[in-house]
Amino acid sequence: MFSRITGTGSYLPEKILTNQDLEKLVETSDEWIRSRTGITQRHIASENQSASDLALNASQKAMEAAGVTSKDIDLIIVATTTPDMVFPSTACILQDKLGVENCPAFDVQAVCSGFVYALATADMFVSSGKCRNALVVGSEIYSKILDWNDRTTCVLFGDGAGAVVLSQSEEPGILSSHLHASGSYRDVLSVPGNISGGAIQGNPYINMDGGTVFKFAVKVLEDVVHEAVEKNNMQTSDIDWLIPHQANIRIIRSTAQKLGIPLDKVVVTVDKHGNTSAASIPLALDLAVRDRRIHKDQLVMLEGVGGGFTWGAVLLRW
C-alpha cells in the first residue's frame, strides 16, 4: 500500500500589499526588498479571516480536484503557526466547517517546515492502511504576528493556504520523507510571547536573526535533498521539480545551484506570495499542478526549513 497526492488546492486572500505600499509604512524601498529577497508583493488576510477560513477555501479546491467529498475524508492535519485560537486545533475547526464527521483531526506546529511534517505524518496513516483519504493543509496568517513597525521582518511574510488530498494507492506516490529538528536554535527565529494569567507575556511578534537563518537554511536545504535522493538510489539530476519553502529567492537560487538543479526546474512563488510559512510549499505545488508544469510520473522534491529549527523533505512520484 502506498500514498499518493490525488488533488491539490490553494487560496490567497484578495488584498495585495506591494513593496510600494510598504514604503509608506516603514523606512524601506522596493529596490531593497526585491534585491535582498525577490519579493514584490504579498497577500494579506482581512481582519475577520482566520487560518481555518483560508484552509477551508484551499481544502474545498483540493477535494474537488481529487474527486472526493467530506464523507471520504478520514484524517485532517493542518500545519499552522498562526492557529485560530489556543484550542481547539485549527484542524478541528476546519473539520466542522467542511462537514467532515468523526475522523482524527490535529494541528502540526513545525513553522515553515510544517507542511512537510504534516505530509510525512499523513503518509504514515495512509500507507499503513489506517486511513483512505487524508486532507493535509498548510494555512497561515503571518500578518497577525508581524510587528508592522519592524522593517527587518514585516516586508518578508504573507498570508495564504495550500492543501492536498493524500489517498491510498497501489502505485507509489510518496517515496520517502526525511524530518529533522534542532531546538538549540530556538532563539534564532521565534515568536517568544505566550498567554498567561489573561495577558500576553513577552514579545508576541516575530523575532529573527535573518543572517543566521539564511546560512542555516542554505546548508540544510542542500543536505536534506542529498539524504532523500541517496535513500532512493537516485541522483539530484533525476529530480524533475524542486519545490522548496519560499522564504527568499537568494536562498532558493543558492540551494538549486549547490544541488546542480537548473532554476527552470524550481517552482518559485516567493515573488508574488512572500514567505507564507507552512502554506508556501502546498501553494507552489498547486500552482505548478494547475498550470500543468508537473506531469504524471515526474519526480518531485518538496523541502522546507523553519523555526525550531525544523527542516525536512518529501520525495514523491507524481
Ligand code: UT7
Ligand atoms: O522561513 C524562514 C524565515 N526567515 C528567513 O528565511 C529569513 C532568512 N534571511 C533572509 O532572508 C535575509 O537575511 C534577510 C532578507 C532577512 C536580510 O537580508 P540580508 O542581506 O541578510 O540583510 P542584512 O540583515 O544584513 O541587512 C542589511 C542592511 C542593514 O542595514 P546596515 O546595518 O547594513 O546599515 C539592515 O538594517 O539592510 C537593512 N535593512 C533594511 N533596509 C531597508 C533590513 N531590513 C530592511 C528593509 N529595508 N526592509
